[in-house]
Amino acid sequence: MLLLIFLSILIxxxxxxxxxxxxxREEEIRARAxxxxxxxxxxxxxxxxxxxxxxxxxxxxxxxxxxxxxxxEEEEKKVDVSIDYMTYEVTSAGLxxxxxxxxxxxxx
Numbered sequence: 001m002l003l004l005i006f007l008s009i010l011i012x013x014x015x016x017x018x019x020x021x022x023x024x025r026e027e028e029i030r031a032r033a034x035x036x037x038x039x040x041x042x043x044x045x046x047x048x049x050x051x052x053x054x055x056x057x058x059x060x061x062x063x064x065x066x067x068x069x070x071x072x073e074e075e076e077k078k079v080d081v082s083i084d085y086m087t088y089e090v091t092s093a094g095l096x097x098x099x100x101x102x103x104x105x106x107x108x
Contacts (some may be wrong), residue, residue: 029085033065037062037081045099048072049079056062056085064091091103 034051041049051069063086070079081093 004108026056029056029065032088033067033083033085036088037067037093038081038083040093041079041095044093045095047079047095047099071099 029044032065033054037051038049041047048071051067051068052071054081055066057066063084064079064080064082065085068078068080070078077095077096077099082091084091085091
């Protein structure tokens, strides 16, 4: 019985860990997506942003990475962007409403 418990715990630990290749690929996706997101906010809204977190969906679900953060020097003004990590195209972006009005862009 003790052996069965030990094996179950071992399987959970090993099964829940990502390989070095998976971690490297995830880091590459995050870094490239951040550059795309920074460029999008700068080009579209003339804003500098800081990304503080991300979530990568598994490819079998959808090829999307979600980045969240804030407008530089205005931490209370949150932004987010979703990017297709197969094409690195921005699929949607969100920011405070007053920035839509000041740039003349409609909500995405």
